[in-house]
Amino acid sequence: MTKLVISIFSFIALFSVVTATAVTQFDFSTLTLSNLKLLGDAHLNNGSVRLTRDLPVPNSGSGRALYTKPIRFRSPGTNYPATFSTFFSFSVTNLNPSSIGGGLAFLLSPDFDSLGSAGGFLGLSDSAAAGFFAVEFDTLMDVEFSDINGNHVGLDLNSVVSSEVGNLADVGVELKSGDLVNAWIEYDGSTRIFNVSVSYSNLKPENPILSLPLDLDKYVNDFMYVGFSGSTQGSTEIHSVEWWSFTSSFDSAISPNSGSSPPPPPPTVVFMNPAANSANSAKSPPPSLPPTGSNSASSTSQKESKSSSCHNQLCKQGPGAVAGVVTASAFVFALFAGGLIWFYSKKTKRVNANKSDSFASEIIKMPREFTYKQLKQATKCFNANRVIGHGAFGTVYKGILPETGDIIAVKRCSHSSQGKDEFLSELSIIGTLRHRNLVRLQGWCHEKGEILLVYDLMPNGSLDKALFEARTPLPWPHRRKILLGVASALAYLHQECENQVIHRDVKTSNIMLDEGFNARLGDFGLARQVEHDKSPDATVAAGTMGYLAPEYLLTGRATEKSDVFSYGAVVLEVASGRRPIERDANNNNVKFGGSCSNLVEWVWGLHREGRLLAAADAMLGGEFEESEMRLVLLVGLACSHPDPSARPTMRGVIQMLIGEAEVPIVPRAKPSTTFSTSDLLMTLQDSVSDCNAAIITISTSSSEKSFDGGDIV
Missing domain, CATH: 1.10.510.10 (Transferase(Phosphotransferase) domain 1)
Known part of the structure; x- marks a missing residue:
């Protein structure tokens, strides 16, 4: 209860700050389909945005994903640029390790509808006339574009020939490893300093791989679209954006060019990961599938329009009016908080009175709850032909969710008391874990006496089957990558979780392989949590x-x-x-x-x-x-x-x-x-x-x- 009160009043304080600075906030998990424009090969896949297609045969193609609303990057009539920062996690996997690449790029573009060519153009633009600002992560060494190698980051200013380049090998990152890569891109509108940092870790490196002075106003319009672009060149390379946060604002500092204070800040759009605001760290939250529907998008648009209108009126009336609105808003939210506290206390009493529903209270904080009907339909009534594996305490089925077309794995736990205990153990442990080498739990279901867990389906099955049942032997580079991935997952469980997790059943049949043959450790039915030391x-x-x-x-x-x-x-x-x-x-x-x-x-x-x-x-x-x-x-x-x-x-x-x-x-x-x-x-x-x-x-x-x-x- 105390935590709830603190959270509510923290939210009121945050609301007051946001109102005073006219900032709108979003994060990747709240984006709707109407907030994203997907061009070319770009598509959604299990909560991530894929810029290229996952084809088993070599292909040359490109894709682009943009936020649908333009964001102001330059104050009207001045040379004062916006301050912005973005954090995103991405991976590059290749179904055929010998296949050459392409790459992806973070992009600011005035153009909302066109898509550039494949290959070395990265889907950005075929000519400098189009105008764009991009940070590329290139996996293809192309002499035509003066690339230094097939593993670099570059700053592209109206051209796919990078004006500044950094060798990612210098920071220990290999783009084509298939591992999740974190990137931080920051620009200070007052000092005109531009930084790019890249790491496998969630901790931002102390030293950026690129750092340079940059007059951003020369390369942006007043409004630009923000997003990502990617391409392949005769390859089977897959480019996935797993998480994205973006912040744009205008500093109150004096513009170094004009010598005077900048104009009042217009409303800006923010994709915000709260952890990304830390000076030295940004922890990527678990990516989740953007919910469908247009109501939230239209509502957001109306709110932004009203916010802009109100802001202009308040600027004319002076800071006293702004303070008045902030105070009034805080008062309204205090009333709302009081009502919410009363409602929560009543609800808590009802929950405490119903001890028989302790099972639900155990898992209410876990990922999405599916209905039995949904999972029964997804697995064709748990058809025997859909069985893809057997665990120690249940059977695993392949399922297809009709509403989204997502392919899932459904673990149907045994009805024994031991099976229920293992289910609760698995759900309580893996529901709190987030690591690129762990099988991701999508949700659960407890209806009609059935216990069901829903996971991402791993298209390449288990390591056990890849070693002993595949028609062709698993190549040695794949084996080394898999062993490194499993080691990374266990290091996370043993040393990096809040509570240490002992898996107790590490074996090849519990190691799953995704489309890029990356290892995903699963089956936590026997796992135990203990405090460190x-x-x-x-x-x-x-x-x-x-x-x-x-x-x-x-x-x-x-x-x-x-x-x-x-x-x-x-x-x-x-x-x-x-x-x-x-x-x-x-x-x-x-x-x-x-x-x-x-x-x-x-x-x-x-x-x-x-x-x-x-x-x-x-x-x-x-x-x-x-x-x-x-x-x-x-x-x-x-x-x-x-x-x-x-x-x-x-x-x-x-x-x-x-x-x-x-x-x-x-x-x-x-x-x-x-x-x-x-x-x-x-x-x-x-x-x-x-x-x-x-x-x-x-x-x-x-x-x-x-x-x-x-x-x-």
Whole structure:
């Protein structure tokens, strides 16, 4: 209740400031279809704006997405330009890694209807006569346009030949990596300084990649349209804008050119991400699909028109009139706040009186709530032909939402009490997580006794299927990118969340692949949240044999180090093309060589014999860099170390994979670990094996003991 009151009065204060400065505010998630104009190949896709088409065959095309209302960038009759800043997150993925690119650009244009050519023109303009201002992110080195390489940022002033260029490799960014890239573009109208910063991190870099003096008034009209442009050139490159915030205003400082105060600020349009106002950081909120409908757009237009008219009248009457309006507005909102508080208190009493609806209260803060009818229709009544996978506690269906055409994955949880518990765990944890390498939860449904979770559908399925069921072997560059993506997701869960998240079921079948073969870790049914630096509680061991750390099997206490062990098994699986525990058609264990029936043990044995590269997947046909393969295998062994304290952190793993840190010395012989056989048997008796038994081999001080097991919970 106290938080609500504080929020309301904070909003009143914010409203007073906004009224006084005549600023209108928006953010990316509130834009409607009528606020965006999409030209050429541009289209919406699951909450992001895609500037180019996701075609499996090479294509040359361009697209543009613009905000529909013109924004003032220069005061009328003066040379005084607007101050503006924008923050956006974007990704460039390529369905064919050997395909050459195109690129995308942030754009200010006086033209609302035309679209430039594909290829090196980036959809901007074919001639300087059209006039535009753009910051390009180019993935194609084109000699015609004096490009320095195929991975640069450039300032384009009425020309696609950049006047200033920065090499993105200098800041550690590779546009074609498929990873989410954050960009900050800022212009100060009083000092005439222009800055561009680029990073993978949500923290804005201290030093911009481009910084220069710029007279913006030479390159803009009084009003310009704001948006993005992108293109391909004989490629399968996909350019997605995942989040966008934009602020435009006129400073109260004296214009350096005119020597006098600038005219009163006209109404300006703001796409605002509140976190983007921080001097050193801008955290990108989760992108969400713009709601359809035109009512909000027309209402906004009317409000802006009225605001402009009122502003002109108030300017004539002096600052006292402005203060009066602000005071009156604050008073009105105070009355509204009082009514809202009364309504909220009444509603709270009703909710507290209905304890039986505690389930709904648990998830009311989570993503969108779907109706059962919607999901039943999307999955064709949960048709068996729509089944795309089976999780530990439910079945996953492919669905198509009729109202939007979006393709989704619907997880239908089992009806057991355990299934409900896992559902609540998954929903409460993943609903609060935001990372480019996690499967995004779109929403949920709890009706008719059914428990349903709705996720983005990953078009390339699971890593497990890509490794073992695909017609062609997964290329080595894809495998390395996937391993880096999973490491990034686990580092986020372990070290960057408010509460640490232990996944407890890291395996290839829980790693999904999007259209660009980027890894998305999913299935949080077994995950647990713990406070940082707190010891986790002991539980019954859960997960899948072959991925489980030996100390976790013994104690039932999952830690970030047990996740690291599971990741190590995934690394070795991806590098070798072999499952952690191989079985033949009769469910018998298949030996890798010698007496080993466990992948981790087998790779340790090859390392001991000095034949580590023999573990490389034969299906790759030698198409990999030996140094990269050796590095990946050593990382896998380091993560699979029997001693949890000797395993690296996931942040350390990332540094190893990208070459920023050395892999710790991995002993040739696997260090021995002593377990009590009775303790091990007691632990396994507390576990429940599923019907698909597997074999796990645990080294003891005296001999090797093999036990039947599988997915245990």
